[in-house]
Amino acid sequence: MSMRRALASLLGLIGLGAVLAGINMVAEARLADLQIDLTAGHIYTLSPGTRRILAELRQPITLRLFYSRDLGTRAPSYDGYHQRVSEMLDQYARLAHGMLKIERYDPEPFSDAEDKALSFGLQAVPIDQSGAQVFFGLVGTNLLDDERAIPFFQEQRERFLEYDLTRLVYELSNPTRPVVGVMSSLPIDGDPRLMMMAQGRGRAGQPWIAMSLLHQSYEIRSVPLKVWKIAPEIQVLLVAQAQHLPEETQYAIDQFVMRGGRLMLMVDPQSAAQADLPGPGGMPQTDTASDLHRLLDAWGVLYDPNQVVGDLTGAWRVRASPGDRMTVTDYVPWFNIRDGINHDDPATADLSQITVADPGFLTKKPGADITLTPLLTSSPRSGLIPAEKLRIDPDPAAILAGFKPEGGPRVIVARLHGALRSAFSAPPSAGAGEQRPADLPPFKDHTDGAANLVIAADVDILADRFWVRSQDFFGQQDAEPFSDNGPFIANLIGTLAGGDALLGLRARGAGDHPFILVDDMQRRAEAQFRRTQQDLQKHLDETEKKLASLREGAGQQGASQAVLTPEQRAAIDAANQEIVQTRQKLRGVERALREDIDALAETLRFFDIVLVPAILTLIAIGLGLLRHRRRGRARS
Template sequence: MKKLMYSSAGLLVIALAFLAFNMLARVGLSDWRLDLTEQKLYTISAGTEKVLAEIEQPVELYFFYSDQASKDLPSLRNYAKRVEEMLKAYERAAEGKLKLHIVDPQPFSAEEDQAAEFGLQAIPLNAGGDKLYFGLAGRVGDGVPQAIPVFALDQEEFLEYDLSRLVQSLAKPERPVIGVLSGLPLNGGFDMQTRQPSRPWMVMEEIRQQFQIESLKAGIDQIPEKVSVLLLVHPKDLPEQSLYAIDQFVLRGGKLLAFVDPYSEIDSGMPMPGEEAASKTSDLPALFKAWGVQLLPDQVVTDGAYAMALSMGEGQRAVRHAAFLSLPRAALDQSDVSTAGLETLTLASAGILEPLAGAKSRFTPLLQSSVYAMPVDSKRLALLQNPEELIRELQPTGQRYAMAARISGPAETAFANGIEGRKDGLKSADNINVIVVADTDLLSDRMWVQVQDFFGQRMPQPWADNASFTINALDNLSGSDALISVRSRGRFSRPFEVVDALQRTAEVKFREQEAELQQRLAATEQQLASLQQSDDPAQSPQLTPEQQATLQQFMAEKVRIRKELRDVRFQLNADIDALGRSLKLVNIALVPVLLTVGVLLLWFWRRRKR
């Protein structure tokens, strides 16, 4: 037997057996997968499996990827490979309900025309007109196609969410219905100050383009079944039957986006009889308590780091207002689809949300202050004369305060005994989906957009992402519970952290010495200029021995510092090269040596045993 294995015929048989095994494995074991990535990047989540299980009519997906045009873009090719593998996983899990087509659209081909017809965006590669397609389109039967125009590399962690959202929108193409219950004139009204009718808020115009709107009255006693998401804005003094209707809507699986406010700057309501001033506060204390969250009463966030600069009038300087906040990316939860990718959100006199002790629900902050923040009483804003007073009074607590949060998980009803005439309502739910924002002013036009009239058309020019945040939240909540559970996943690319640390260290050192060189250079040039000044501009200055000595000194200094800079750069490369040599030693030499030693020890042990 040994002679056969070491003979030419034996080696040929082994090679043929190896090829045969690979061919059989490719045909018979093609559906077998083992995902060894740290964050299970190639494994679809339970939420996606549920979305795929709910497909009723076959879905056709077309993955357009310009393979040849991206040959010089390794990062994009790696991401495209991951997208393709994920789509194939979708196709396998759908069990015949989803068909995947992989298309490489060549220039001036029918496939390129098809990509344009589906609404995909071509990425220009160079000035010569070369383009690349990297997107996904789908449709059901002869229905209207929907598409992801291009897969953005910076949105890689939301790949599964985007794919599942597209599949669900294809399987259920009806536009979601948003029920709007508002204590502010979102749809326009009558401005008491100008005595003129007011136009609808621009955020409502944006919402109306993507959703069906169902306006609800303040005294409503039941949320219609067709409403998938309830948009609740500044709920002031809602009657008990309306609160009960909201409670039951959330418990039966309805989604809620609620905007409350301890001090609504945009609220210009008239005071009730006997009141000195109209209340600008809105809250849902009973419902919030049942959901495991609370809005701190009469507390407003002031923040020295995120304070906005407001103009105090023509000809006056801008003043920083600590209660008017411009939140950067660092204040937004980049792992949540409603806030990821947004650049700036602007809020005014926002409140503070906190989870209740012992709550069973999950409290996930979406918008947070910086550590240079402090709560103040909302009455302080009503008496504020100069915004600079807030900055002077600010004493940071070192704590970050949540101004918006996602509430999910189990919850109880706020009406354990029901209400009069309605005692048989739901008592609890295993999972609710609620987003609470402790500010209503961010919805107003003045906080995020400039609207221009262009031949009778209102042209918005947004300067903040307030509307995008609202649309994202509604879009996320309007999906099924399965889709909402599919959030961000890990990134495929893994940075070389040790190498990056070496580079940052060397760059800091490089910048310090470069700054020193620039300072010395400027000082020396100034000294030379003063020495070379001549009373007669027509005569060229002649260098004195003192000037020549200074010039030589400058040149020597310049050469010396440049040598130091070269040494720093060399040290950077030397450290990285040393790290590379160590890794090569481990992978090329150490591992084979360890394997060899292990085999020899095993052979020696078996020989002694015999």
Template sequence: MTLLNRLFNRRSAPVYALPLLALAFLALVTLSAMFLRGARIDLTEHRQYTLSDGTRRILDRIEEPVKLQLYYSDKAARDLPQFRVYAQRVRELLEEVAARSHGKVTLQVIDPEPFSKDEENAAAHGLQGVPLGASGDTLYFGLVGTNSTDGETTMPFIQPDKEAFLEYDLAKLISTLAIDKKPVVAVLSDLPTGPGLDPLTNQPTMGWVLDRQLVELFELRRLQPEPTSIGPDVDLLMLIHPKNLSDDTLYAIDQYVLRGGHLLVFVDPVAEADPAGTRIDLSGQTQPVSSDLHTLFQAWGVQYDPGKVVLEAPQNSLQVQPDPNQPPVRNPALLGLRKTAFNAHDVITAGIETLNLSSAGALSVAADSPLKMEALVQSSSSSRLADAAAVRAAVADPGSLAEGFKEDGQEVRVIAARLSGVLKTAFPARRAAGQLVASKQPVNIVIVADTDLLSDRLWVQVQDFMGQQIFNPFANNADFVYNTVDNLVGNADLIAVRTRASANRPFERVDAIRGAAEQRYQAKEKQLRQQLDELEQKLAQLQPAAPGEPAPKLTREQQADLLKLQEQKLTTRRELRDVQHQLNADIESLGRRLKLINILGMPLLVVVVAGLIALRRRQQRRSGGA
């Protein structure tokens, strides 16, 4: 015992403690490598590296290996620190995907240096190289995905401004590689969207541009009027301007949705592209051009009035020229929507810049509806509803709709929406073999209360060039429809993939101070600018009209006024500079406070904590000595 006491006394304890701690650390690292292999923890604020449940389910269902090749010009981006940080986040997310796939997804990072074989491969895969100014370097940052059956999908350039949809795009790429055929889109249309025959010239027509683009991307299956069943292989049912559908057809649609089919509906209170609008029946009345799914909408709790049209304030509507001899006028029924009208958090509308609609309707859900509605497109708060009959009557004089325009107080109108939830059949009294009375899983439905957005006149100019047709889009109508179809034909897991919060951390406090300062000094700045313009106009009246002209003879009073105006102009400019300088004063003050906190705050905190620890130890020694 004496020897042990000598070896392990207080003075020798630190000598043995350090080697023991080192051995314990090595043992802990070894055990964690053995038992915690692959374990990860995401401590970021928005869980940047945690995959959505939908993405994980897609990875679990991969049957054949998927190879991802990330082409990233690391050397070319050496002077782009912000881009390098974003590229690192993308790489870490891809590594998380590969780790979560249990070996089904492999990742290879390639730096395509100039004039190398890797750069040739990047260009051959269709990746987009971005020239970097005077340096002459080309920046590649794209992704190539391949499977074992020569399938290939690419992301030509991974854009930082689309970071929120990075996981969705990646999940879509992997999901596409697991499918070896085009998705089937069944179309039931009451409008001449597809190829047909011109009744006036008796010549074949190619159909609308949007229809031709969908044919290239999907297997478009055109349904005959009044179908009584929807095939089980249909990935998406697309209803365009459904009018007076029979109960058998509505029942077929009902059962398709309940068994998990995805539905895209375009209804319209005034379909201007409907040929029925030009026909006159025996009573002298034109045929109705409104469409509705009243039976299904009522059962689903969807509220839509085919007799009401959304009108926007004249400043938010587009111009038309019904009379070539008269100037253009604003048509409140012709909507030219911009980014503020779109849901920035949904993959369908996030990248949409402009959308043109005409005579659109409004959507909502009843309080007892089983569906949850998420707005995709909506009007501004300066809107109101008008009778569809009045809008049709104003075709020759659309400017009359703008006369005395007054919004009705409702904040916004939803024009396009995504609906989800568990549904019950709209035909509970029917009895048929294999009939479903409720959906087994939440349904996915998108409803758009306008059909005119599909027509060429609202979004694209078609020109003939050497026998070929060239399309020049001036709005994003086709992008909106394609995004919707592309999203809905995916499986439910892909639709469920969430948008990712951006990892950029804006200076919210600085932005708030800047906004308050601008609001505080904006009125003064406006007043000074107006005063400066008035002074310059008065000076221009007293000075030569053009260079080289003799100066007008001024009286003594005018000369005194001229000197006085010049002094006032200098004083006003000085005050304007002071106001502009004051705009940044609060921000600079905040910056100085933050610097003081960063420079002095942490050392002071360390000193205070160390002092408290020392004080506590001294008290413990005194109490022990006593």
């Protein structure tokens, strides 16, 4: 009886195993694309844009994943990251319906796989002193032998994995270089006349370095400032400091957007780069503002060309005016942005610092049915400065003394997303002696879907002086970047060129924030010093005028030598005493500034060296005593 029960149980288990195996085979064949993502943040759920790109593939693409298992052994966190990359690639292959092939390699030392990884330009990372190297990268190729690669999957960029993979596939499926049109009143793409005058010395007349980066990835076409329509092959239009555009050009830009064209619009209340360029008479230019009010207002964006944003946080240290007691000072209209970078956008996620100069700001028009997503913002310690104060020989000390940080932060660069209406009701009339082109496309009064634009209230982001240092290296000009302005522009153009599919991909994480308490304290104290200095200097100037008038009055009495009356002498003595007191007050402010910074530094040093180790020691002692008591109770 027991043997029969045992045999029946065994047969039951075999049957159950067969049923489970059959269910698994059916699920593998029929339900491979069915997923339920229960993770926080839905890290395994692909965006509609990715699904559309994969479904529309028209030529085979091969993706080769190189992963050294030794990397996972040495750093287990990479093992989990590799698993996620591998699973996402499998998901891509399923959605591509046979147009995407995945190959996997373990590039062991001195193997063919390692040689292949190096030939593709993947990054080899040493893991010990023996010279052993590991790989974790991806290479994609198409039928035309075009290559795109991710040299190494950085852990810091894991939250942008879908964006990086989708962009690689998109570029391989669209191998022709996107066409970017450039319209500007500035010589951002080079000036042959200045280049001839420079005769090979320096970078005068050459394309700005930010434009050189764009030339590496895109076909750049110059668009004139007077045009009735934008060429249909232009996918992205960069309008940077295009001044005094005629009505027909504004209409061309408007209709380009209405027809789904991608626009990056850069305006500026005061272009420091343009102010450095010689005007018609050789003097510095004063017409340095740009505004496209008609277009921005119709699209729901407010921008004031008469106000410049200044910021105490990250302000540049510049040489003070001649005769100033302090040799350098903060120039608040020029500042570095660190915390104000949107790290949830793929174009700005990896950037650490952007420098702006005399920027304006953007706000959403009340009632506008658009989304304005900030990419760059000033700090809470920002304020507004009238643009006219910066156009002719600005005084950095006077600007700092009169600066009031209030109303911040302010949006300097933003993405605009939403359905837009045209700024025109019909094509404009042709000027005298002109006529509209016969092939002018029909007028469109609205976008068919949601438009995606980038609007910047600063064009100086493009200028070399605000993000690279040029130095001579054995007769060659070498540019060393200190800010991420160039990659910032290139990344933004890249997301626009990729269309809605790439624009819809966003990060699921947050960036970190540097510690700037000491910097903030120093800038607040210096701003206070500058205000005090300006008030006292004004009082001294008035006193000197009074003394000059007293001496002049004594000289008019006819004496060969001016004889001062007791009252005049008393006034002079009082002024001298006032000068001494003024200098003492200035030294007191400087001393207080230094003492506050030194005190904070000492506090931080004490916290790092003494307090934190002491707290950890006390916690360890407490845990030890608690464990000792528990053991004593267990023994008793």
